[in-house]
Amino acid sequence: MSLRSLPKYINCSIGGIALALGSVNASAVAVTDDLDVSGFMRVVGGYLSGTDQKVDGYSDEPSLKQQTLLAVQPTYSFTDSLSVTGQLLAHSSDNRDSGVEWLYLSYRPDDALHFRAGKLRMPFFAYSDSIDVGYSYPWISAPAQVYSNYLFSTFNGVSGSYNYAGSNFALNLEAYYGYFDGDILIAGSRVNVDGRVDDLRGLVVNLRSNNVGLRLSYHTGYNETRIYALEPLQEALQQIGMTASASSLDSEGEVTFIEAALSYDTLSSFYKAEWVHTTTEFDAAPSLTGYYFTAGYNISDWTLHATYASSAYSETNAEDELQPILAAGYDPVNNPLYELAAGYYQVYNSLPDGSMDTYTLGARWDFDINMALKLDVSYLKETAPRSGFFALPASGFYTDNSISDKYSATLYQLGWEWVF
Amino acid sequence: MMRTTLKYLLLMFTPVLLLPVQAENSIRVVANTEGKELTLGREQVRNLFMGASLGYDLRPVALPPKNRTRMIFNTQIIGLTESRIQSYWAQMKFTGRMQPPREINDEPALLDYLVAHPGSVGYLPADIQIPDALTVLYEVR
Numbered sequence: 001m002s003l004r005s006l007p008k009y010i011n012c013s014i015g016g017i018a019l020a021l022g023s024v025n026a027s028a029v030a031v032t033d034d035l036d037v038s039g040f041m042r043v044v045g046g047y048l049s050g051t052d053q054k055v056d057g058y059s060d061e062p063s064l065k066q067q068t069l070l071a072v073q074p075t076y077s078f079t080d081s082l083s084v085t086g087q088l089l090a091h092s093s094d095n096r097d098s099g100v101e102w103l104y105l106s107y108r109p110d111d112a113l114h115f116r117a118g119k120l121r122m123p124f125f126a127y128s129d130s131i132d133v134g135y136s137y138p139w140i141s142a143p144a145q146v147y148s149n150y151l152f153s154t155f156n157g158v159s160g161s162y163n164y165a166g167s168n169f170a171l172n173l174e175a176y177y178g179y180f181d182g183d184i185l186i187a188g189s190r191v192n193v194d195g196r197v198d199d200l201r202g203l204v205v206n207l208r209s210n211n212v213g214l215r216l217s218y219h220t221g222y223n224e225t226r227i228y229a230l231e232p233l234q235e236a237l238q239q240i241g242m243t244a245s246a247s248s249l250d251s252e253g254e255v256t257f258i259e260a261a262l263s264y265d266t267l268s269s270f271y272k273a274e275w276v277h278t279t280t281e282f283d284a285a286p287s288l289t290g291y292y293f294t295a296g297y298n299i300s301d302w303t304l305h306a307t308y309a310s311s312a313y314s315e316t317n318a319e320d321e322l323q324p325i326l327a328a329g330y331d332p333v334n335n336p337l338y339e340l341a342a343g344y345y346q347v348y349n350s351l352p353d354g355s356m357d358t359y360t361l362g363a364r365w366d367f368d369i370n371m372a373l374k375l376d377v378s379y380l381k382e383t384a385p386r387s388g389f390f391a392l393p394a395s396g397f398y399t400d401n402s403i404s405d406k407y408s409a410t411l412y413q414l415g416w417e418w419v420f
Numbered sequence: 421m422m423r424t425t426l427k428y429l430l431l432m433f434t435p436v437l438l439l440p441v442q443a444e445n446s447i448r449v450v451a452n453t454e455g456k457e458l459t460l461g462r463e464q465v466r467n468l469f470m471g472a473s474l475g476y477d478l479r480p481v482a483l484p485p486k487n488r489t490r491m492i493f494n495t496q497i498i499g500l501t502e503s504r505i506q507s508y509w510a511q512m513k514f515t516g517r518m519q520p521p522r523e524i525n526d527e528p529a530l531l532d533y534l535v536a537h538p539g540s541v542g543y544l545p546a547d548i549q550i551p552d553a554l555t556v557l558y559e560v561r
Contacts, residue, residue, distance in 0.1 A: 040514060073514060085516055106516065112473040114517070121515060129515040136511035161517070165472035168463045172472075210463060211499060267499055298501050366503035369485045370510075419510045 039072040042134040044415040051409040053390045055380060056144060057093060058411055067141070067415075068092040069132060071101065081108045089132065097183070101132075101154060117158045123174060123204050126215050126261045126274055128153070135417040138270075138296055138305045138364055140376040144389060145290035145311030145358065146276050155180045155200055172206040184225060193228065197221040197255065215261040215274075223255045223280070233343055240337060245319045245344055253281030270296045284351055287314040303364040312355035313388065318348040350403055352388035357381050374415040381408040445492050446546035449558040451478060454538050460557045466497050468541065470508070471518040480521040481533060481542045489527060493543045496560050 044067035048058040057066040069091045077083040087102035104118030121129035125146055130136040131153065141147075157178015164171050177200070184195040202219035230249050237246035261274035275291040289312055296305035322341035330338050362376040382390060383406075390407040449465050451458070458476065460468070469480045483490040485502050494502055509520040524530040530542045535553050550556060 038513065040510070071514075087514075102516070104516065110473075111477065111479075112475070116516065123515070127511075130511045133510055133514045136507050136514070163471075163473050165464065165467035165474050167461055170467040170470070170472040208467075265500060265504070267495060267501060270504075298504065300501075301503060303503070364503075366506070369502075370506060372503070419506075419514070 034077050036075045036077070037072060038075075038420060039070070040133050040135060040417075040419045041070045042132075042415060042417050043068050044134070044140055044413060046140075046411060046413040049410050049412070051390065051407050053407055053409070055389055055409060055411060056141065056148065057095065065092045065094075067134075069096075071132060073102075082106070112163055114161045114163075115158070116160075119154055119156050120159055120176070120178070121154050122152060122180075122219075123159075123176070123202070124217070124219055124257060125259050125276055126263075126272075133419065134374070134415060135370070135372060135419045138294070138303055138374075139307065139360065139362055140374050140413040140415040141378075143274075143290075143292040143294075143307060143309035143358065143360075145309040145356065146274055146292060148389075152180050152182060152184055152195060152197070154182070155197075157200065169207060169209040171208075172204075174204040174206075175202070177201045180221070193251075194226040196224040196226075198224060202257075211265050213261075213263040213265070215259070215263075217257075217259045219257040219259075221255055223251060223253060225251050227251050230347065233340075233347065236340055237344065240340070242319075242321055244321050248283040248317075248319045249344075249347070251282055251284070255280045268298055270294075270298070283317050283319070284348070285313075286316060288312070289314075301366045303366075305360075305362050305364070307358070307360040307362075309358040309360070310355065310383075311387070312384070313353045313386075316348055316351050316353050318345060350386075352386050354382055354384040354386035354388065354406075356387035356389050357383055370419045372417045374413075374417065376411075376413045376415075378411040378413075379408070380411060382406040445496075445560075447489060447492050447496070447543050447560050448546050448548075448550065448556050449497075449541065449543050450534060450550055450554045451541040451557050452534050452538050452553065453555045453557075456555070458555060458557055462497060462558065462560075465558050466499070469493075469498060469521060471512060471520075477539055478541045479537075479539050481530060481537075481540050482521040482523050483527070483530060483543070484523045484525065487526070489543060489545050492560075497543075 043064065045062060045064045046058045046066060047062040048055055048060055052060070057063070069089060071087055071089045073085065073087045075083055075085040083106045085102065085104055085106060086100060088099070089101040090098045100119065102119055102121060104116045104120055107115045123129045127137050127142045127147065131142060131147060134140065155178040157176055159174060159176035161172060161174040179200050180195065180197040182195050184193050198221065200221035202217060204215065204217040207214045234246050234249045256279050257276060259274065259276045261272070264271045272294040273292070276289070278288045280286060290310070292307055292309035294305055294307040296303050322344050325335060325337050325341040326345060328335045328338065358378050358380045360376055360378040362374060364372050364374045366372045380389065385404050385406050449460065464474055468474055468478060469482070485506070491502070494500060494505060498505060512518040513520065524533050524542070527544055527548060531544065531548065534540050534542050535551060541557065544550070546559065
């Protein structure tokens with residue numbers, strides 16, 4: 001739409017409001033303007049006990065900084081079917097950038113179709129695109145095994161959705177295409193990589209019948225993320241002709257996410273289960289599986305819930321061609337490549353390839369419309385070392401002294417959620 | 421302290437949830453269909469008020485939270501508590517998918533709104549006189 005036609009639109013809509021006012025009992029209707037501003041805020045405090053490591057930024061020092069945020073979402077409607085929406089986010093964590101999280105043009109030709117173009121949130125899993133809106137889910141932190149792994153939260157592109165309700169079901173289909181360029185977070189921490197995913201596309205199916213909801217999704221893209229920490233080693237291996245080893249450190253190739261989620265809701269209780277599986281073409285990070293089960297009870301304004309979550313990486317597959325050099329032992333004169341070989345296998349030994357279980361008990365009190373207080377206590381336990389959640393340095397690789405330890409800890413969190 | 425908390429917890433069981441369906445809890449789902457005949461099933465009404473398209477070009481209109489008719493509608497048709505419904509709409513709104521139904525202050529105003537707006541659908545207590553211009557789509561007895 002050109003700027004010149006804007007005054008016409010404004011005139012039209014003022015006319016529309018006058019018409020609406022005229023035809024409706026004036027005391028009754030909340031008149032909606034062309035500009036609608038809404039938003040959400042959360043203040044979350046957390047404290048980790050039982051370890052000297054950090055998890056999701058939390059340590060044995062109580063912190064309000066890790067998840068506290070404020071977002072404002074203005075929507076300007078040009079017509080009934082065309083609007084532009086932005087979302088400005090201020091985040092207290094050092095790992096998250098503040099700024100424009102969202103900016104897209106929205107077009108609804110009718111009530112079944114919806115198209116969007118611009119900077120959008122990634123609809124990976126059931127709560128991925130509302131992960132900052134704590135009010136939208138029962139926990140303070142959605143299960144990390146599903147929601148904190150190797151993910152990015154936004155992409156640039158287009159998305160289309162179709163919804164239809166039959167006599168006893170409701171169906172929503174959503175498809176998108178675009179690219180991602182920005183920071184990659186692993187277990188809530190920004191890692192030193194230059195994230196880039198092209199040809200990013202996916203399909204999300206939401207089906208609901210009576211009290212049962214099913215969400216199935218498939219997402220794939222070509223990952224071109226550069227891992228700076230690995231480049232010197234990779235170049236050195238290339239130079240000595242160890243091309244298989246060099247290319248096994250590549251992080252270029254297809255990345256695929258599949259997800260299945262099931263939910264069951266009644267007035268007094270709810271049950272949720274979600275399973276996700278990530279596969280890549282990289283030898284250094286072949287696949288990751290995560291899932292959780294949640295059961296909750298509603299007692300008037302209170303929700304009490306319990307969650308079990310688990311995740312496991314698949315085994316990594318180092319190349320064998322450097323094994324003879326490693327086996328020959330340290331000898332600077334006769335075996336000058338020993339340190340390079342040792343470095344290569346050390347990288348493989350320090351990749352996250354472990355697993356973790358979490359047990360969470362929580363309470364949520366909806367003490368007012370659009371406001372809730374929450375309390376979560378989570379017991380986190382590594383079932384194999386290097387789960388990716390404990391003690392992972394910014395490089396994305398484990399350091400020597402944490403390589404084979406299994407950690408456990410208890411995370412206490414208190415949160416206040418508000419939407420407006 | 422403990423005793424007060426317990427008393428408070430007990431008080432919070434909303435009577436609406438415990439009451440059986442009686443005449444005073446009956447509601448009707450009413451629309452301005454411009455004279456066209458239409459009836460819906462409970463699940464269709466639920467889907468409509470949760471934002472799905474039924475293909476009839478109907479626009480749901482709600483009463484505000486804490487309104488008694490709304491509480492009955494939540495219990496008997498939506499099947500979720502008010503806070504769960506608010507959470508659902510927060511998710512829909514802040515993921516850019518859907519906006520919650522427009523809210524009208526009270527039942528008489530809702531009735532006026534329905535009469536004035538073809539395609540609008542609302543829920544009203546069964547004992548409210550429905551004008552001829554509106555069509556009853558569904559009734560909880």
